[in-house]
Each structure stands twice: as C-alpha cells, then as structure tokens.
Amino acid sequence: MSKPSTAGGGVPDELRRRLGVPDAVVIGLGSMIGxxxxAALAPAARAAGSGLLLGLALAAVVAYCxxxxxxxxxxxxxxxxxxxVYGRERLGGFWGYLAGWAFVVGKTASCAAMALTVGSYxxxxxxxxxxxxAVVALTAVNYAGVQKSAWLTRVIVAAVLAVLAAVVVATLTSGPADAARLEIGTEVTFxxxxxxxxxxxxxxxxxxxxATLGEEVRDPARTIPRAVPLALGIxxxxxxAVAVAVLTVLGPHRLGEATxxxxxxxxxxxxxxxxPVVRAGAALAALGSLLALVLGVSRTTLAMARDRHLPHALAAVHPRFQVPHRAELAVGAVVAVLAATADVRGAIGFSSFGVLVYYAIANASAFxxxxxxxxxARIIPVxxxxxxxxxxxxxxxxxxxTGAAVLALGAAAYGVRRTLAAGRT
Structure with missing residues (x-):
C-alpha cells in the first residue's frame, strides 16, 4: 500500500485521528438521513406502488452487503x-482510479443537487x-476542522430525527385516509x-x-466495523417507520403523485x-447531506491527488486545522459554480449510476x-x-x-496519462 507523501516544506500530509465511534456513526447518519x-419516497412509490416497502428492503440488503x-x-x-484506495490495492490502479473518478464526479453533482434542495425549501x-x-458556509465549516463538522452534523441529525419522529407519530395516530384504504390492491411488479x-x-x-474518513478515526480496525452497521441499522x-406512516395516510397512489x-x-x-416544520426539516436534512458529501468528496480528491491522478497541489493538508484544505476549497468552488448556474436534477441519474459503480468495485475488492x-462471508460481496x-x-x-459515457471519458484520461508517463520513461 502506498504511503502518504509530504506536501509543502516537508510537512507530513497525514490527517490526525480524532473521531471515535459516536462521531463516525453521526457522520454516517448525517449522510444517510438526509x-x-x-424526496425519494414519491418516485419510489410511483415505481413500486404498494411494493414500496419491498423496494426499501431490497435497497437495505444491497446497502448491508x-x-x-x-x-x-x-x-x-x-x-x-x-x-x-481499496480498488487500487486489491484490483489494480485502473479500478481504483475508476472508483475514485465515479465518486468524485458523481458526488460533486450530488453536492450541487443538495445545495439547490436547501435553496428550494x-x-x-x-x-x-x-x-x-450554503456551499460557502459549509466549506468554511469543513475547512475549520473535521471535529467541527462532526459537531454540526450531530446537531442537524438530532433536529431531522425530531421532525421525522413528529411525522411518524402524527400520521400513525391519525389513522389512514379514505383514499389510502382504497389502494390496498395496488399492482406490484418486479x-x-x-x-x-x-x-x-x-x-x-x-x-x-x-470509510472515506478512515484516516481520521481512532483505532480504525475497531471503530469502522462498529460504526458502519450501527449507522445503517438506525x-x-x-x-x-417513515415509509409505513406515510403509506398509511396517503396510500401508494397519492404518495407517488406527491411533490x-x-x-x-x-x-x-x-x-x-x-x-412548515417538515419543510424546515427537509432543508436542514439537505444541509446535513451537503456537509457530509463535501467532506467525503474532498477526502477522495485528496487520495487521488496523492497519486497524481488529480493535481498534486490538492494533496496538501493544512498545518493547523489538519484538513485537506486545497481539496476542500476546490470541491467547494466547483459545487458553488454548479449550484449558481445549473439545474442539476438531470445529473442525479448519473450520480446514482456512478455511486453504484463505486460500490460494485468495493464489493469486487472485498471478494x-x-x-x-x-x-x-463470500455471499456478501457477491x-x-x-x-x-x-x-x-x-x-x-x-x-x-450518460453515466457510461462519463466513466469512459475518465478511463480514456487514465489511458492517456499512462501512455504519456510511459513515453517519458
């Protein structure tokens, strides 16, 4: 495994290990409960009808693996x-690069989408x-250090969970609406x-x-395996609970048509x-997702810059705050431009495709x-x-x-770089 290099005056670019299990779980919750x-319940209900919960269960199984x-x-x-890192170490440099490319490009689009979600609410x-x-503010928070990011994420998660709990209690205690009672037989297809x-x-x-914060958690061999299933299970x-509550009141058809x-x-x-409280919760949830997304994209940018797949200047770590400050500023700048100029809803499909490619490579690496x-167990990565x-x-x-085309573009860039490097030697 390649070791971190130094950047700028011989200062080591390793990140300081500050996060324990609770902080890691909260960062995971802040990323997932966003x-x-x-937003996803309505299109999912439109696709699956009363099979929405089956879709949720299937998604959870894949997520668990x-x-x-x-x-x-x-x-x-x-x-x-x-x-x-995993793809590079287990499958070879190309597969690690492809995973990093899919993550950085796809999740940068997701960052802009989350920022616009905040704005729309x-x-x-x-x-x-x-x-x-929102992008400027959260980039500043991340720049000030990962502990402050974890603290802010904890506040956001607590508030969003409170809103979701209110929705569940309010809807389940009210009983199903008449329209919901009439939709029990909604057709379900595979x-x-x-x-x-x-x-x-x-x-x-x-x-x-x-996982992308692996260099910043204490005792990662114990902390990460504990934090991941805890965050996923919660x-x-x-x-x-939310899906059952909303289906009970609206039924699958009205849920599928809801904005x-x-x-x-x-x-x-x-x-x-x-x-209005729910709208505020939605904005806060998008803010929490944006915070965690910028955090994760900047860390993958750091890793790729260390290996010179991205400009090596982005591998620098701030001597005081111990964060990849140039990577964070670069990611923040790109996301801010996208959020200011583009409607990125069309890019969400590509982001989804890229994330699944990213995890496919993770499973192949684990195998x-x-x-x-x-x-x-072998069945899990398979x-x-x-x-x-x-x-x-x-x-x-x-x-x-679109996703395949962008991944092919990244693969071509990798091939050109390798060819040029071979020509210099």
Missing part, C-alpha cells in the same frame, strides 16, 4: 479515499443564491420494485462517508400546522480479501456486486448512457 427520505464489504476494507486500509425564489451561500430499490438505495449511501429503522410527500402526509392527517485479512449492477441498469436509459 434529503433522500423527504456494501456496508460490510466497505467496513472490512476500511479496517484493512484505514486511509482517506475509500474505494479508490428555504427561499424558492432565490434558490441558486441560497444554494451558493421491475417496479427493482426501480424503487434503485431510487431508495441512495438514501443509504452515506455509510461510505465513514437509518433502516427510521426509513421503515412534498411528508408535508402532504401531515396535512392529510389534519395537522397542517406541522407542514479478494483472505480470511486472515478479515474477509466477509450479492453486493450483483445487486449494484442490477440496480444500476434498472435506472432510466438516459442515466445509464
């Missing part, structure tokens, strides 16, 4: 970069301006459940943020006064571990790899074609 639960594979790999390779008429302000699982999977994807419980499903659910429950290296590929190709065709 805007997805406020990915989480287990990622946790074992992170314990073995506790360095920033996540699957970029806080001030719809000035969504782009609010989005840019393709619809698979598509719903693909949409819902990304609400679970935040556990990778724990998230699954919360999502299942703001949780707000519509509390209104249908006769608690319209709670709707190569030996028992002495902490290999999980099921995870198959699940990632199935969900990726269940996405709409334009998303698949």
């Amino acid at each position: 805007a997805g639960i406020f 990915n989480a287990t594979s990622s946790a074992r790999l992170a314990a073995r390779y506790p360095a920033s970069g996540g699957t970029y 806080v001030w719809p008429g000035q969504a782009h301006a609010v989005a840019v302000a 393709g619809g459940v698979l598509q719903a699982a693909g949409l819902l999977f990304f609400a679970f994807a935040g556990y990778a943020r724990i 998230t699954l419980f919360v999502y299942a 703001a499903p949780l707000s519509d659910a509390v209104r249908a429950a006769g608690l319209a006064w709670l709707a 190569t571990l030996t028992p002495a290296e902490g290999r999980p 099921a995870g790899l198959a699940g990632c590929l199935a969900l990726a190709f269940a996405l709409p065709l334009p998303s698949v074609l």
Whole structure:
C-alpha cells in the first residue's frame, strides 16, 4: 500500500485521528438521513406502488452487503479515499482510479443537487443564491476542522430525527385516509420494485462517508466495523417507520403523485400546522447531506491527488486545522459554480449510476480479501456486486448512457496519462 507523501516544506500530509465511534456513526447518519427520505419516497412509490416497502428492503440488503464489504476494507486500509484506495490495492490502479473518478464526479453533482434542495425549501425564489451561500458556509465549516463538522452534523441529525419522529407519530395516530384504504390492491411488479430499490438505495449511501474518513478515526480496525452497521441499522429503522406512516395516510397512489410527500402526509392527517416544520426539516436534512458529501468528496480528491491522478497541489493538508484544505476549497468552488448556474436534477441519474459503480468495485475488492485479512462471508460481496449492477441498469436509459459515457471519458484520461508517463520513461 502506498504511503502518504509530504506536501509543502516537508510537512507530513497525514490527517490526525480524532473521531471515535459516536462521531463516525453521526457522520454516517448525517449522510444517510438526509434529503433522500423527504424526496425519494414519491418516485419510489410511483415505481413500486404498494411494493414500496419491498423496494426499501431490497435497497437495505444491497446497502448491508456494501456496508460490510466497505467496513472490512476500511479496517484493512484505514486511509482517506475509500474505494479508490481499496480498488487500487486489491484490483489494480485502473479500478481504483475508476472508483475514485465515479465518486468524485458523481458526488460533486450530488453536492450541487443538495445545495439547490436547501435553496428550494428555504427561499424558492432565490434558490441558486441560497444554494451558493450554503456551499460557502459549509466549506468554511469543513475547512475549520473535521471535529467541527462532526459537531454540526450531530446537531442537524438530532433536529431531522425530531421532525421525522413528529411525522411518524402524527400520521400513525391519525389513522389512514379514505383514499389510502382504497389502494390496498395496488399492482406490484418486479421491475417496479427493482426501480424503487434503485431510487431508495441512495438514501443509504452515506455509510461510505465513514470509510472515506478512515484516516481520521481512532483505532480504525475497531471503530469502522462498529460504526458502519450501527449507522445503517438506525437509518433502516427510521426509513421503515417513515415509509409505513406515510403509506398509511396517503396510500401508494397519492404518495407517488406527491411533490412534498411528508408535508402532504401531515396535512392529510389534519395537522397542517406541522407542514412548515417538515419543510424546515427537509432543508436542514439537505444541509446535513451537503456537509457530509463535501467532506467525503474532498477526502477522495485528496487520495487521488496523492497519486497524481488529480493535481498534486490538492494533496496538501493544512498545518493547523489538519484538513485537506486545497481539496476542500476546490470541491467547494466547483459545487458553488454548479449550484449558481445549473439545474442539476438531470445529473442525479448519473450520480446514482456512478455511486453504484463505486460500490460494485468495493464489493469486487472485498471478494479478494483472505480470511486472515478479515474477509466477509463470500455471499456478501457477491450479492453486493450483483445487486449494484442490477440496480444500476434498472435506472432510466438516459442515466445509464450518460453515466457510461462519463466513466469512459475518465478511463480514456487514465489511458492517456499512462501512455504519456510511459513515453517519458
């Protein structure tokens, strides 16, 4: 495994290990319990109908396999970069690079989408301006140090969980609406459940943020394997409770047509006064997702810069704050430009495709571990790899074609770089 280099005046660019299990779990929760639960339920219900919960269960199974594979790999390779590092060490440089490319490009688009989600909830008429302000503010938080990021994430997670708990209690105690009672027989198809699982999977994807922080947690061989399943289990419980509650009140058809499903659910429950609170919770959740996304993308950027797949200047670590400050500023600048100028909803499909490719490589990497290296049961990486590929190709065709084209572009850039390097030698 390659070791971190030095950057700028011989100052080591290793990151300081400050995070324990609670901090790592909170960062994972902040990544998973985000805007997805406020937005993904409606399109998933439209795809699966009353099979929504089956889609959620399938997404959770794939996420569990990915989480287990990622946790074992992170314990073995506790360095920033996540699957970029795992693929490089287990499968070869190209596969690590492809994973890093898919993560950085796809998640940068997700960052912009989350920023615009904040803007659309806080001030719809000035969504782009609010989005840019959110990116600037959270980049400053991340720049000041990972401990401050973990503290802010803890506050956001607590507030979002409180809002979701209020939605669950309000809807379940109100009883199902008449329309919901009439929809029990909604048709369920395998393709619809698979598509719903693909949409819902990304609400679970935040556990990778724990792995990408592998260089900043204390005792990673113990902390990461504990933090990942804890964060995933808590998230699954919360999502299942919310899905059951909203389905009970709205039914699958009304849920599928809803533009703001949780707000519509509390209104249908006769608690319209709670709707503004839910909107505020959605904005806060998107803010938490954005915080964790910028954190994770900057760490993968750091790892790729160390290996010179990205400009090496981005590998610098701030001597005082012990964060990859140049990588964070670069990521923040790109996301701010996207948030100011683009409607990135069309890029979400590509982001989804890229994330599934990223996790497919993680599962393939975990399959190569030996028992002495902490290999999980063989069925876990096999099921995870198959699940990632199935969900990726269940996405709409334009998303698949766009994602494949961008990945091919990254692969071509890798080939050109290798050719030029070989020519110099």
